[in-house]
Amino acid sequence: MIKKLTPWIGYGIALLILPQLFDSVLGISLLNQLAIAIVFALSYNMLLGQGGMLSFGHAVYYGLGGFLAVHALIKIEYEEMYFSIIYIPFIGGLSGLIAALFIGSFSTHKAGTVFAMISLGIAELVAASSLILESFFGGEAGISGDRTYGPPFFGIEFFQDSEIYYIAAVWVFIATLFMYLFTKTPAGRLANAVRDNPERAEFIGYSARWVRFISFCASGFFAGIAGGLFALNYEFLTSENLNAVTSGRVLLMAYIGGLGYFIGPIIGAVVLTLMNTLLSNYTELWLLYVGVMFVLTVMFLPRGFAGFIMMHQLAWTQGTLNQLFKPYLITALPAGVFVLATVALIELSHAEETLHFLGMPLNPESAISWSIGLILATAAFYATRRTLPQLRDAWDTANTISEEEGESS
Amino acid sequence: MIEVFIFATLNGLVTGLLLFMLASGLTLIFSMMGVLNFAHASFYMLGAYFAYSISLQFGYWTGLIFAPLIVGVLGAVIERYGLRKVHQSGHVAELVFTFGLAFLIEEAVQFFWGPDTKGYQTPELLNFPLFTLFGQEFSAYRGFMIAISISIFMGLYYVLTRSRIGIIIQAAITHPNTVANLGHNVPMIFMCVFGVGTALAGLAGVIAGPVLTTFPGMAAVLGSIVFVIVVIGGLGSLAGAFIASLLIGLLQSYAIASDLGMPDLLNLLGVEFERSHPLHDLWTITLPQIAPVLPFLLLVLVLIFRPTGLMGKREQ
């Protein structure tokens, strides 16, 4: 029991400690972004990872939840409603749920391509109407509210983002917990069964369509909560929040993190949000790097980052993980040099004047800069290749099931 | 009114046939490999950019021949070294791979050619009006586009139904395992089909680039529409893709040409709305305003009522 609770206690503590470590405005803003992204990505994984439904329009529920949440904020401001804004994400969740109830009623008949294509069509239709129906969506400038007009919550008026963070943290914790518990309910278990083999699920008496519908609605509800958190944090919503780009981003998050693991989307949300926010300030080409990273991840880490971590489970339980440390380091060093040299070359070919890369001045017109970069990249590439056999050997040794271990399992 | 109708039909044909060049490759790839190639329109964009660069040096016609070849080889290489590796991880992984590829190609295009629109021009030879009708010109280049697209359709149709390789491809679409058991190199066929499909997309880009503007967003504008066509037409059906392309091309063109809208409908019914009415926005929509999203409406309706598509034989 204690062992089961440990990750959750750790998660809670992490949520509380992080704002102490990163207490600048930017740090808090980043944490709020992470909170929103985590709930959103987890809700997406309920569809794709657990239910096997590939959606290209998950932002619809996120966005609609957010829009209704902002409308609620406006109603509070004009005193047509009276409740504390800490409940706003719940409004978002309800709106997401209602939208999912409606759309799911016809889109979950089939899984696979039919579902994916209906989600794409719905997403485009909703995105188009968000620009046309101005009175509700506010056109391309969106709608905005003000979170400070609600009744104070124990004296807190939510002037600062840091105050919102604690609200968001509580909601993230609750949402994560409930999404985890959902996987343990019969409905969650059945979602896996229907994903893997819908016919067999039907044979044992469960309607595959009904199971998909339940997952779909639950997913829409949590996406709406994420939208509500967005509304609280930024106090506005625009059509951008329910368009295809947002839908695509959540797919990337969940996939890069690892679909098969509950923790996967959390990792993906953290990685992508950090890249999005931090990398964009260092180079104009950051989207190119994100694209390369993404394609390489799909090719070489098909189970995502979480899958990569989980690959080490056997070595961990056997206590052979430390044998891998040195081989990893030997490969990582030249590989790191290779990546950095390649990035330097790419930046060099894009630059018009001298740029500073890791403190080194690089001049696009000087042959020295180019040749150093080229030589480093080539040398590091071959060095990396040379180290691969020893890594593979070490990996095999570390993952060989030892005699008594093999018997006991 | 009649001239609007004639021009709308011609425009619809041009758009529809252009869409077909993209959809034909995509539907072959889709039905054979089960891959919804999200990057298909990106190959279309690459075609336009390669042709632009070639045309600066060697003129338009060289670009017309070589750009699709380059794109086709690139497509085959990506299939061989990227997609095939991902294939083991299942369809979702493949799809996400092409999704990432589309993203990467757009960024790469911006990296190599920059974010500005490119002054890719129609060739001098075709720079004259083919005919003038009711004071409006129909350019020779558009006639050329129609001619190319139709000859591609006929060529593809001939190859697929009459030639030996076409019969193998047809068989591989419906019974991939049997074809492999008969000793055919199915991965090789996959690679070739992918290469040819992307080359067709590249060709579409070459001929569309000068009239539809060559810019980094040109793939995104077309991307999802092409899926819509493939799905509406029905998987694996070249004829279905052809009909769906023309249907969507004409639908959009007629929708734009018409001036109908909700206000007309409401006037007919004798209903009036105040400007402040909450549904006001909804009741002022006109058909031209929503023309570009009509295909998606059609998509949702078709999938709900006929999940196999218009001409499709099976569901994916």
Place this chain on the structure above:
Amino acid sequence: MRIFRIPMSLNYTLLTVLLSITSYTNAQEPIRIAFIDPLSGTFASIGSNGLRQLEFAAEYYFNSKGGVLGGREIEIVPLDNQQSPTETQVQFRRAISEDIRIIFQGNSSAVANTLNDAITRHNRRNPGAEILQINYSAVDPVLTNENCSFWHFRFDAHVNMKLDVLTDYIALNDDIESLYIIGQDYSFGHVVSETTIDLLAKKRPDIEIVGNEFHPIGQVKDFTPYVTKIGSSGADAVLTGNFGADMVSLARSIMDSGLEMPIYTFYAAYDGITATLGEDGIDQIYLVHNEISNPIPTEERKEFIRAYKAESPNSDVTQPRIINALRMVVAAIEESQSADPYDIALALEDMRFTNFSGEEIWMRADDHQAFQSLHISVHTDQGIEFDADNSGLGLYSEYHVAAEDTIVETSCRMRRPRR
């Protein structure tokens, strides 16, 4: 170059507390200005060009001449918002984190509106740490009318002002008896259409509006069907608020269909557009803008352009308003001897400033809207001393309206903070 600056934002507060003790009296600390605009993605070219011009102007006018306020340099901090309202909020918080108090932003009225809201809220909630928004290009009228703010200054003429000039120009042309309006289906497109109809009804009631069309923004593959409608409507001219690829595609379709009608626009030049429109568009495309184009009136501006082109041969001075905005902000800093947004705002109000074209710009105190002469230029290859996109083509200014004739009323009721 902005690539790879040292990351210093995350735990900045601690750092600033330590530094503030020592650096408070240090006169050499730079005045930092954030530039929040798209620097990556589809809209990157406009943003990056703006940034280049701003950085160049800071160097050219101030840093190379010993800085401002007795030696403080101006540092431009580029923050990429990808033209997304959400990313803008993130970058806005970064600017706050880095203790930057002046923000330049121009692209997209949606971004400008959400930023305006955010800054107004921030300044109300954090007295003493206010932020100043310098809007150099977003033209939505509400920013200096209903939603005006003490902390927002606009250095571009808004849509209604530009349309006033454009409709005057159309009204002068007796050949035009009918006009077709086409635009992107969003607020700017709608404002353009409504205002044009209103103004023309007053100025030339005989001009018939034969079409008033909206199309989804960035979704149209082929404009020919729209152009067919334009052709069959018998229109003598087209007016559009389109920008970017929608602008280019529309103009090219009109030209390809052989319709020889004038096209009146807002954004049909530079950033590859001039080159793409090419020879076919000569004497057909007109646009309204502030700051006169060819012939360039002053030697000062010619020198500036030459110096700029020497450094960035593939780029043009596309937005003199950025340079005007920077120079006026600095003038306000010098006048008030302070880099505090409140003092700068007070000094900017009612400022009259002569720009590098030798024209006076007036910043109205009531709504923080700048007024300067407006011009209508034609896309041509005749009389072009300074071309665009190195294409030999450029803009030739044909019609001029003096600053005092561009003044419009405002509905702004500004809430002034008390200090």
